Amino acid sequence: xxxxxxxxxxxxxxxxxIISIISFFIVTLTPGSPYPWGELNPKISAEVKxxxxxxxxxxxxxxxxxxxxxxxxxKGDLRSIKDDRPVMGKIMERLPATLALNFTAILISLSFGxxxxxxxxxxxxxxxxxxCSFVAFLFIALPGxxxxxxxxxxxxxxxxxPILGTHSYGIAFPNHLAAYLDTIWHLLVPATILAxxxxxxxxxxxxxxxxxxxxxxxxxxARAKGLPEETVLYKHALRNSVRxxxxxxxxxxxxxxxxxxxxxxxxxxxxxxxxxxxAVLERDYPTLVALNFVVxxxxxxxxxxxxxxxxxxxPRVRLE
Amino acid sequence: MSNDSKITPSTxxxxxxxxxxxDPLARISVLIIVLFALFAGGTALLSSFNLNWPFDPNITNLxxxxxxxxxxxxxxxxxxGRDVLSRMLHGSSISLTVGxxxxxxxxxxxxxxxxxxxxxxxxxxxxxxxxxxxLLCFPTFFLILTAVALLGPSLLNIVVVIGLVSWTGTARLxxxxxxxxxxxEYVKGARVLGQKSxxxxxxxxxxNAAAPILVTAVLGIPDAIxxxxxxxxxxxxxxxxxxTWGNIIADGKTYLLDAWWLIMFPGLAILIASLSFYLAxxxxxxxxxxxx
Numbered sequence: 001x002x003x004x005x006x007x008x009x010x011x012x013x014x015x016x017x018i019i020s021i022i023s024f025f026i027v028t029l030t031p032g033s034p035y036p037w038g039e040l041n042p043k044i045s046a047e048v049k050x051x052x053x054x055x056x057x058x059x060x061x062x063x064x065x066x067x068x069x070x071x072x073x074x075k076g077d078l079r080s081i082k083d084d085r086p087v088m089g090k091i092m093e094r095l096p097a098t099l100a101l102n103f104t105a106i107l108i109s110l111s112f113g114x115x116x117x118x119x120x121x122x123x124x125x126x127x128x129x130x131x132c133s134f135v136a137f138l139f140i141a142l143p144g145x146x147x148x149x150x151x152x153x154x155x156x157x158x159x160x161x162p163i164l165g166t167h168s169y170g171i172a173f174p175n176h177l178a179a180y181l182d183t184i185w186h187l188l189v190p191a192t193i194l195a196x197x198x199x200x201x202x203x204x205x206x207x208x209x210x211x212x213x214x215x216x217x218x219x220x221x222a223r224a225k226g227l228p229e230e231t232v233l234y235k236h237a238l239r240n241s242v243r244x245x246x247x248x249x250x251x252x253x254x255x256x257x258x259x260x261x262x263x264x265x266x267x268x269x270x271x272x273x274x275x276x277x278x279a280v281l282e283r284d285y286p287t288l289v290a291l292n293f294v295v296x297x298x299x300x301x302x303x304x305x306x307x308x309x310x311x312x313x314x315p316r317v318r319l320e
Numbered sequence: 321m322s323n324d325s326k327i328t329p330s331t332x333x334x335x336x337x338x339x340x341x342x343d344p345l346a347r348i349s350v351l352i353i354v355l356f357a358l359f360a361g362g363t364a365l366l367s368s369f370n371l372n373w374p375f376d377p378n379i380t381n382l383x384x385x386x387x388x389x390x391x392x393x394x395x396x397x398x399x400x401g402r403d404v405l406s407r408m409l410h411g412s413s414i415s416l417t418v419g420x421x422x423x424x425x426x427x428x429x430x431x432x433x434x435x436x437x438x439x440x441x442x443x444x445x446x447x448x449x450x451x452x453x454x455l456l457c458f459p460t461f462f463l464i465l466t467a468v469a470l471l472g473p474s475l476l477n478i479v480v481v482i483g484l485v486s487w488t489g490t491a492r493l494x495x496x497x498x499x500x501x502x503x504x505e506y507v508k509g510a511r512v513l514g515q516k517s518x519x520x521x522x523x524x525x526x527x528n529a530a531a532p533i534l535v536t537a538v539l540g541i542p543d544a545i546x547x548x549x550x551x552x553x554x555x556x557x558x559x560x561x562x563x564t565w566g567n568i569i570a571d572g573k574t575y576l577l578d579a580w581w582l583i584m585f586p587g588l589a590i591l592i593a594s595l596s597f598y599l600a601x602x603x604x605x606x607x608x609x610x611x612x
Contacts, residue, residue: 026466134345143553143566149573149583254458257462261462
């Protein structure tokens with residue numbers, strides 16, 4: 001177990017190195033001005049430009065620039081080109097909201113994905129199964145920005161329900177509980193929209209493995225003992241079909257962060273997706289490189305945790 | 321069924337097509353995809369002769385702005401009085417082009433990388449697959465957005481970037497197919513006969529992996545369509561005045577309460593087109609995997 005974790009961590013370092021190189025070259029090899037002002041702005045003197053280039057090491061060859069960025073990133077000194085604030089500070093202030101949003105979305109994906117997948121597997125080949133797979137593909141095919149916009153506008157303008165931001169403004173809550181519920185409500189709508197794709201993919205994976213599991217002898221035994229069908233499905237069959245759900249969590253995270261770029265912008269939710277979108281608009285490449293690095297580190301951590309979790313769920317699995 | 325099997329040739333392709341055809345959802349999906357392609361192709365063809373049906377998508381008419389759907393403007397008009405149906409028809413050819421070319425790019429890279437990794441194994445496999453693992457850690461849409469925004473949004477940049485970041489799934493699948501097929505009798509036989517690696521890969525292994533590759537291709541088209549729509553919505557898609565489904569929604573979102581048709585119809589078009597590709601791809605996968 002320990003050697004497994006150590007080897008995985010070593011591999012993660014290699015992957016993070018490749019990831020940092022890819023994201024560095026995407027932002028530096030593309031054309032365009034790196035300045036926070038226009039390239040040809042006549043009010044900016046050549047001296048100011050030269051100082052700016054020196055400050056952000058833009059006068060050095062690319063490999064050196066990369067070394068400077070990575071050194072600053074690890075020392076925590078990396079500064080945003082846009083507002084000269086430390087990049088890690090900008091990311092860290094967004095991290096709690098991002099984690100809350102993505103964790104809720106994963107929870108919704110897993111629970112509803114499980115229900116839908118078990119229901120589809122139980123009725124495999126019948127019309128209920130066809131409806132389930134239709135619904136799953138409908139969820140994947142829904143353009144996230146479209147459905148978010150419709151829901152946001154309908155709820156906010158149509159019914160006056162506040163859902164933008166992390167909490168309602170200008171309202172004095174009678175007690176902490178009400179304020180707490182308000183925050184959860186603001187989290188729930190974007191998280192549900194974000195989770196739609198995950199519900200679909202998790203239910204499809206689970207359906208495929210469940211159909212195989214249901215045919216096993218021990219399921220027939222469990223039924224023959226007279227156990228209720230729910231117990232057979234959710235206790236006996238699900239435990240043995242849960243692998244794709246657990247291994248899928250790691251792959252869910254990059255998809256969720258992709259989705260949150262648009263959804264966070266629409267719902268004015270202050271997470272990392274919106275930070276990334278703002279950094280793209282501002283061509284703030286230290287932030288872009290750092291953001292990709294942090295997201296990739298989270299994904300790798302998620303993958304490692306899901307493998308460990310999987311070993312915990314299934315005693316037959318030994319991590320070696 | 322016994323009658324059926326007499327008239328259909330019992331080749332693997334024939335069996336897959338027969339099973340595919342038996343699925344009602346698959347038949348409807350293919351019908352929608354064909355209609356969609358006809359509309360997109362027809363609009364592109366007509367506009368190359370300077371003919372536009374029903375209207376020119378870029379003619380503004382401020383006297384008729386934000387008109388609801390009517391017998392004259394079937395899907396209404398936008399804030400500049402442009403006909404929404406005409407703009408959507410022109411947008412459909414953009415969506416279809418993006419879907420097809422992006423998939424062509426990603427399929428080419430994915431097959432080359434997957435075949436090399438699966439066939440040669442060893443250090444080649446290690447290097448290629450670790451790169452795939454690294455790419456899988458990136459939030460794909462964010463990567464596309466970053467690259468397109470920095471390169472400058474144009475149709476060419478969009479399809480190339482979408483293709484360049486979405487080949488990982490194909491590469492993994494092709495590699496897995498190669499790992500299995502490389503151990504089959506006929507591949508071993510070809511090796512013993514002294515055939516070159518290139519011949520074995522292109523003549524013996526790839527044709528036998530064609531069905532799963534085709535499935536990923538079909539499922540890749542709606543992914544690309546949705547990515548392009550998202551880019552257009554954020555203002556980094558194909559640039560105005562060219563209409564795309566995404567930028568009609570982006571332009572229309574300000575008027576949602578007054579003009580629901582501006583955001584509803586293009587959104588439904590994206591939804592129905594991508595849903596059809598997903599359902600067709602899934603039916604094809606079922607048909608190819610089924611063993612009866």
